[in-house]
Ligand SMILES: NC(=O)C1=CN([C@@H]2O[C@H](COP(=O)(O)OP(=O)(O)OC[C@H]3O[C@@H](n4cnc5c(N)ncnc54)[C@H](O)[C@@H]3O)[C@@H](O)[C@H]2O)C=CC1
């Protein structure tokens with residue numbers, strides 16, 4: 001993959017980009033980055049690999065492999081129909097081959113599949129790769145709760161940031177203007193152009209244990225970072241010893257990531273709050289279900305606005321309570337990844353639409369998902385279950401009445417009519 005041309009920093013290599021995932025958003029992000037790799041040959045290899053979970057589709061009256069159709073017709077006819085994909089975007093059914101030699105890995109698939117995929121990636125990626133997670137969801141285990149950005153990073157031994165925003169894929173694929181937020185807090189060794197984004201985290205607001213050890217005051221304030229160290233999203237010095245990006249590559253910093261993702265129709269703001277950006281994307285899906293429930297009940301915009309208000313408060317509270325050292329309230333209230341994503345998701349997102357239809361037609365949200373989404377996956381239903389399991393184990397369900405109500409409605413223990421009283425004290 002070495003090229004004879006010099007890259008932006010005078011080095012001889014360029015970043016190879018792979019998108020792991022090819023659904024509705026995965027294909028849209030692939031389109032964006034392939035347009036930018038083509039436009040920036042000084043930084044990136046032109047071809048972008050897109051790993052596709054192979055399946056058969058019927059196209060032009062023939063049953064064919066999805067990757068064959070994408071590579072021949074430059075369209076993901078199943079998950080992003082009627083959108084032309086760049087010819088330098090290569091659909092690849094082999095995960096191992098798709099990530100081979102890639103220095104930038106973009107994770108973009110429904111969160112229920114990421115465990116298996118990461119298991120397959122172990123030992124198959126270059127050690128100095130860096131990741132961006134576009135996944136909206138949280139990872140809940142017996143040990144506690146983690147974000148996919150941190151879970152992927154620790155699992156693969158790489159650094160992983162997060163991209164999230166008010167980003168309904170079909171609108172962006174049609175090149176209608178939107179904004180997004182990318183949180184990337186690069187390890188100092190990669191950070192040759194930006195000042196260090198590993199600031200001393202703010203001192204912790206009093207918060208409860210997420211069962212993941214948090215940074216001690218000493219570690220937060222005075223412990224210097226060694227070359228191979230970085231801070232994780234909770235402000236701790238990460239156990240992952242990173243391999244530096246070799247100097248022959250352009251630096252992997254905010255400028256490079258902005259160049260990779262920013263388009264005239266997709267405006268990027270770079271921040272450092274990986275936890276806030278990741279959590280906003282995960283938790284708003286629970287709130288969007290609630291918005292769909294009240295809309296389906298016919299209660300109109302005032303009720304939906306009340307859901308958004310209470311939902312935003314619970315999102316901020318959850319962030320401070322369990323990721324309190326580093327999270328910034330401003331991420332929720334000022335960034336696309338926070339309040340803007342909440343609003344768009346409660347207006348036209350899939351979670352909202354399926355929840356509304358479920359109430360209107362009297363069937364379960366899961367049944368609507370299966371019937372309406374042609375293989376696309378909701379994230380709110382599983383996130384509601386996962387967040388509830390995390391809260392219940394800690395006896396905290398009553399402190400998050402909206403999250404809890406959504407879970408109980410999905411389980412058939414509460415009805416939509418109960419919502420006003422359940423959230424009355426918020
Ligand atoms: N669609 C949207 O508008 C947006 C989605 N997101 C987030 O992006 C992430 C990815 O979502 P989408 O690309 O929309 O996915 P999607 O909802 O279109 O899901 C379908 C994808 O899942 C894959 N899949 C199905 N079974 C699989 C299996 N067993 N193993 C691995 N993959 C399998 C399919 O191949 C397809 O690529 C989610 O976390 C979502 O919340 C974020 C912003 C916007």
Ligand SMILES: O=C(CO)COP(=O)(O)O
Nearest residue numbers: 165166167168349350351
């Ligand atoms: O995250 C999204 C918009 O920002 C899409 O939300 P849905 O998955 O509910 O469609």
